[in-house]
Amino acid sequence: MNDGFLLNERLASGSTDIGCHGICRVLLKNQAHFPWLLLVPMVPPEITELHHLSDAQYTAVSDSIRVFSHWMEHAMHAEKVNVAAIGNQVRQLHIHIVGRNSQDIAWPGVVWSFPEKMPYADVEHERIKKLLRVVIDGQG
Amino acid sequence: MNDGFLLNERLASGSTDIGCHGICRVLLKNQAHFPWLLLVPMVPPEITELHHLSDAQYTAVSDSIRVFSHWMEHAMHAEKVNVAAIGNQVRQLHIHIVGRNSQDIAWPGVVWSFPEKMPYADVEHERIKKLLRVVIDGQG
Numbered sequence: 001m002n003d004g005f006l007l008n009e010r011l012a013s014g015s016t017d018i019g020c021h022g023i024c025r026v027l028l029k030n031q032a033h034f035p036w037l038l039l040v041p042m043v044p045p046e047i048t049e050l051h052h053l054s055d056a057q058y059t060a061v062s063d064s065i066r067v068f069s070h071w072m073e074h075a076m077h078a079e080k081v082n083v084a085a086i087g088n089q090v091r092q093l094h095i096h097i098v099g100r101n102s103q104d105i106a107w108p109g110v111v112w113s114f115p116e117k118m119p120y121a122d123v124e125h126e127r128i129k130k131l132l133r134v135v136i137d138g139q140g
Numbered sequence: 141m142n143d144g145f146l147l148n149e150r151l152a153s154g155s156t157d158i159g160c161h162g163i164c165r166v167l168l169k170n171q172a173h174f175p176w177l178l179l180v181p182m183v184p185p186e187i188t189e190l191h192h193l194s195d196a197q198y199t200a201v202s203d204s205i206r207v208f209s210h211w212m213e214h215a216m217h218a219e220k221v222n223v224a225a226i227g228n229q230v231r232q233l234h235i236h237i238v239g240r241n242s243q244d245i246a247w248p249g250v251v252w253s254f255p256e257k258m259p260y261a262d263v264e265h266e267r268i269k270k271l272l273r274v275v276i277d278g279q280g
């Protein structure tokens with residue numbers, strides 16, 4: 001499935017690759033303002049839209065979206081989960097899963113137009129990575 | 141399924157309700173800058189997140205997302221389809237499907253932070269509604 005798969009440099013540069021879930025790589029953005037995951041399906045580069053995925057791929061990606069949305073609500077205590085496939089700037093198919101809170105700095109606006117970046121403190125970064133690995137290591 | 145379902149006033153006010161697809165109402169936003177649909181699953185109001193849907197509901201909504209994303213690419217000639225469940229301001233679960241083009245006024249930014257509204261001319265509005273009805277009337 002991931003033969004020849006290359007993660008886009010822009011997606012990779014601001015995030016940490018935590019591992020695989022289903023057919024997706026799971027990246028944690030280094031943005032302490034909001035817990036923010038990117039799911040990157042390991043599919044050929046010409047597949048730039050969710051609806052270009054095959055039935056089996058679409059089902060697998062939808063399942064991963066659901067699993068990490070649930071994680072965002074329960075492990076990250078998100079009040080609202082924002083899920084999006086945009087890709088206007090980076091065409092490699094990727095899905096954003098962002099945990100939002102009415103106290104967060106961009107609320108109720110969307111994170112994609114919020115310019116300020118804040119890297120995680122090491123301890124918090126490690127804590128979240130561990131919580132993600134519970135999901136990734138626990139897949140059936 | 142839609143017993144007691146009430147469409148949120150803010151969702152209804154800026155859009156036209158075209159009909160039903162699967163378990164979703166299909167709304168066309170009156171925003172001529174970008175073809176923009178809202179899919180509103182007819183589920184109880186406490187279900188505010190995609191991952192709160194039951195397996196059957198999630199599958200039905202995922203299928204509708206795929207169908208209208210395909211429509212956006214082929215009937216609306218979108219270069220890129222933006223799909224998102226946000227809901228920070230209106231909690232009734234709704235999914236945005238937006239057709240984007242590198243010539244559009246907000247490109248490559250996201251539509252949710254673009255403030256300018258432009259209503260459709262009547263002829264164009266009718267044309268798009270007809271194209272949507274082809275999909276809605278054609279469901280199995």
